[in-house]
Amino acid sequence: MSMNSTAIQQTPKSQINFEQVKKKQRMKNFSKGMLFLLPSIILFSVFLFYPLARTIYLSFFLTDAAGATTVFVGWENYVTMFTSPIFLQSMKSTFLFVLYTVPITIIISLFLAVIANEKLKGIGFFRTIYSSTMGISVAAASVFWLYLFHPSMGPLNLLLNAIGAEGIGWLTDTSWALFAIAITTIWMNIGFTFLILLGGLQSIDSSLYESADIDGAGYFYKLRRITIPMLSPTLFFVVTVTIINAFQTFGQIDILTQGGPVNSTNLVVYSIYREAFVNYKFGSASAQAVLLFIIILLMTFLQFKFGERKVHYQ
Amino acid sequence: MTIPTGRKVIFYILLIISGFLVFAPTLMAFAMSFMSNKDIMTGSLPTSLSFDNYVRAFGQFPLLKYLLNSLIISLVIMLGQLILSSLAAYAFVFLEFKGRDLLFFVFIATMMVPFEASIIPNFHIIRDLGWIDTYPGLTVPFFAMAFGTFLLRQNFKQIPKELREASQIAGMGDFKFYLTVVLPVARTSLLTLGVYGFLTSWNMYLWPLLTTTNDNVRTVQIGLKQLQTQEQLNDWGVIMAGAVIVVIPTLILLFLGQSKLQKGLTEGALK
Numbered sequence: 001m002s003m004n005s006t007a008i009q010q011t012p013k014s015q016i017n018f019e020q021v022k023k024k025q026r027m028k029n030f031s032k033g034m035l036f037l038l039p040s041i042i043l044f045s046v047f048l049f050y051p052l053a054r055t056i057y058l059s060f061f062l063t064d065a066a067g068a069t070t071v072f073v074g075w076e077n078y079v080t081m082f083t084s085p086i087f088l089q090s091m092k093s094t095f096l097f098v099l100y101t102v103p104i105t106i107i108i109s110l111f112l113a114v115i116a117n118e119k120l121k122g123i124g125f126f127r128t129i130y131s132s133t134m135g136i137s138v139a140a141a142s143v144f145w146l147y148l149f150h151p152s153m154g155p156l157n158l159l160l161n162a163i164g165a166e167g168i169g170w171l172t173d174t175s176w177a178l179f180a181i182a183i184t185t186i187w188m189n190i191g192f193t194f195l196i197l198l199g200g201l202q203s204i205d206s207s208l209y210e211s212a213d214i215d216g217a218g219y220f221y222k223l224r225r226i227t228i229p230m231l232s233p234t235l236f237f238v239v240t241v242t243i244i245n246a247f248q249t250f251g252q253i254d255i256l257t258q259g260g261p262v263n264s265t266n267l268v269v270y271s272i273y274r275e276a277f278v279n280y281k282f283g284s285a286s287a288q289a290v291l292l293f294i295i296i297l298l299m300t301f302l303q304f305k306f307g308e309r310k311v312h313y314q
Numbered sequence: 315m316t317i318p319t320g321r322k323v324i325f326y327i328l329l330i331i332s333g334f335l336v337f338a339p340t341l342m343a344f345a346m347s348f349m350s351n352k353d354i355m356t357g358s359l360p361t362s363l364s365f366d367n368y369v370r371a372f373g374q375f376p377l378l379k380y381l382l383n384s385l386i387i388s389l390v391i392m393l394g395q396l397i398l399s400s401l402a403a404y405a406f407v408f409l410e411f412k413g414r415d416l417l418f419f420v421f422i423a424t425m426m427v428p429f430e431a432s433i434i435p436n437f438h439i440i441r442d443l444g445w446i447d448t449y450p451g452l453t454v455p456f457f458a459m460a461f462g463t464f465l466l467r468q469n470f471k472q473i474p475k476e477l478r479e480a481s482q483i484a485g486m487g488d489f490k491f492y493l494t495v496v497l498p499v500a501r502t503s504l505l506t507l508g509v510y511g512f513l514t515s516w517n518m519y520l521w522p523l524l525t526t527t528n529d530n531v532r533t534v535q536i537g538l539k540q541l542q543t544q545e546q547l548n549d550w551g552v553i554m555a556g557a558v559i560v561v562i563p564t565l566i567l568l569f570l571g572q573s574k575l576q577k578g579l580t581e582g583a584l585k
Contacts, residue, residue, distance in 0.1 A: 036405035043458035051432035135568035137517035199580030293431035
């Protein structure tokens with residue numbers, strides 16, 4: 001304010017100065033806006049945009065153990081990646097894992113959200129229980145399930161034995177390990193997904209149900225014709241988040257299987273971690289990281305492009 | 315509007331069964347943490363309950379130090395996120411300047427970059443700054459947060475613009491308006507975001523695994539991993555006691571803030 005008034009006092013000669021003042025005001029607005037945004041912009045630049053660019057750069061090089069570039073190799077890291085059976089296996093496992101976790105997480109959470117949306121006494125207690133897995137860290141959840149999957153003492157195998165079936169090598173059998181990781185992940189996801197879906201259900205206009213009641217509509221008719229369509233924006237969001245989370249899975253694998261047996265649970269982030277921080281091959285690890293980035297970018301775009309059409313917005 | 319009794323019973327049965335299934339792993343861990351090793355090994359129901367496992371977990375591991383580290387790190391990240399997100403949200407709602415829309419787009423774009431995809435250079439940056447095994451290395455990279463900015467932006471939008479005009483006429487600057495009017499009005503959203511930030515920071519795993527190499531800054535999550543790998547595999551009671559210690563703070567926080575969190579997250583996610 002004071003700066004403007006002095007500017008006007010100093011130059012009382014109309015037109016051009018008026019423009020000048022406007023310009024000054026604009027500059028002032030701009031710098032004020034930047035002042036508020038600067039902390040975020042700086043941190044995003046240092047810890048997000050620069051590292052992303054650097055990852056792309058590194059993916060065209062070989063590096064030493066400290067991460068400094070040594071030889072420019074062009075696309076070779078990518079060629080090696082796509083011809084390496086270990087990495088192809090890793091991609092296959094990752095996509096399978098997404099396929100296992102996403103639909104089941106959504107179905108279970110949706111079921112829980114629907115039954116927890118009834119106006120019943122003590123419903124708050126059940127909501128708290130269903131959302132509880134959100135408060136349980138990867139490390140803790142993995143430890144819980146490490147015991148549940150234990151070959152001889154684990155409750156799951158004890159249960160199987162009790163019904164006369166043979167115990168399963170949940171974490172040691174190549175055909176079960178990925179599924180075991182998926183079960184752990186689904187359980188961990190339930191809390192957050194449930195909470196979001198419940199929020200979506202509660203925001204549906206209750207007059208829709210009232211008019212359906214007047215028409216004598218049954219419970220499942222209402223579920224199919226009102227609840228699910230009205231919930232579609234929330235479902236859409238939850239599906240995207242669950243897919244992206246599945247691609248980022250790390251902690252469960254680090255504690256439960258370390259990528260094994262025979263790389264069957266070596267999902268993409270674990271693969272990047274191992275390549276970079278165990279084998280110190282930062283170049284090829286970066287190539288994998290770039291691929292992860294592209295996949296997630298594509299997922300987000302595809303979701304927005306095709307998901308949105310089927311979505312019903314209120 | 316009342317639900318028929320028959321249907322009520324069905325719902326309660328479904329609610330109880332699902333509740334038991336969802337909570338069973340947690341319940342099991344709680345029970346095991348109080349059981350003797352003999353009971354666990356033989357798979358019997360607990361014959362005696364004691365705090366022995368907790369005493370041993372704290373005795374054999376610097377768990378208290380880990381807990382303190384996690385608490386400091388989570389609080390610092392939470393505060394950092396609240397400050398940076400609210401400042402940015404203020405700019406997007408109340409200030410008009412050139413390039414604002416472009417910057418808003420940049421903020422949206424950050425949501426598409428998974429942290430894991432840029433973790434290698436991030437690790438090198440922290441190392442080159444000499445921030446390995448320090449609190450700044452564990453906290454600063456997480457301060458800027460697009461999700462938090464959007465959530466607060468939604469909330470700030472509900473504050474009438476006239477309020478700002480009036481305060482400007484009264485000679486109140488933007489920063490003072492932000493501090494004395496906007497933040498107090500938005501305190502519920504700030505609280506929600508704070509709880510969310512604390513939860514996610516407390517549960518962070520990959521980054522602390524990479525950037526901590528000693529007990530001085532190690533977080534309780536990595537401590538739990540160590541407990542699990544270093545204990546003889548038979549000592550499940552102690553391991554579960556460690557796991558319970560890790561989840562208690564976040565579970566309490568979640569139980570207290572569940573309804574607010576649900577409302578806040580839904581708003582931030584969908585509008």
